[in-house]
Amino acid sequence: MTVNITGKNLDITPAIRERIEFKFKKLEKYQVPLISKNATISTEPGKQFKIEASAAIPGGQIVASAEHDDMYGAITEAYQKLERQLNKQAHKPAARRASHSNKPEVEAEVEEQEEA
Numbered sequence: 001m002t003v004n005i006t007g008k009n010l011d012i013t014p015a016i017r018e019r020i021e022f023k024f025k026k027l028e029k030y031q032v033p034l035i036s037k038n039a040t041i042s043t044e045p046g047k048q049f050k051i052e053a054s055a056a057i058p059g060g061q062i063v064a065s066a067e068h069d070d071m072y073g074a075i076t077e078a079y080q081k082l083e084r085q086l087n088k089q090a091h092k093p094a095a096r097r098a099s100h101s102n103k104p105e106v107e108a109e110v111e112e113q114e115e116a
Contacts, residue, residue: 008042023079030090032057051078
């Protein structure tokens with residue numbers, strides 16, 4: 001699936017498009033499928049670049065934004081934020097809080113009652 005890239009006060013060059021698509025392609029290494037991918041690049045007053053990236057995933061949406069003096073630096077920051085969110089989503093089923101049904105404390109209580 002392609003990335004929808006929008007430029008505000010900025011023309012999207014092939015190099016910019018290639019960098020953003022490359023970063024989104026790297027996000028596919030996680031086992032969470034990306035349904036739709038959007039990126040918006042704008043220039044802020046003071047010569048700063050602002051990137052807003054979002055991707056729809058099953059059960060929700062992940063969103064990241066970054067501001068930087070260098071456009072490619074802003075793209076990298078937004079990618080890293082998306083990567084952290086996807087990593088969290090990918091490892092959510094294996095998280096300790098998800099295994100609360102196997103409580104060892106219940107077995108310890110039963111042993112104490114048997115001893116008495």
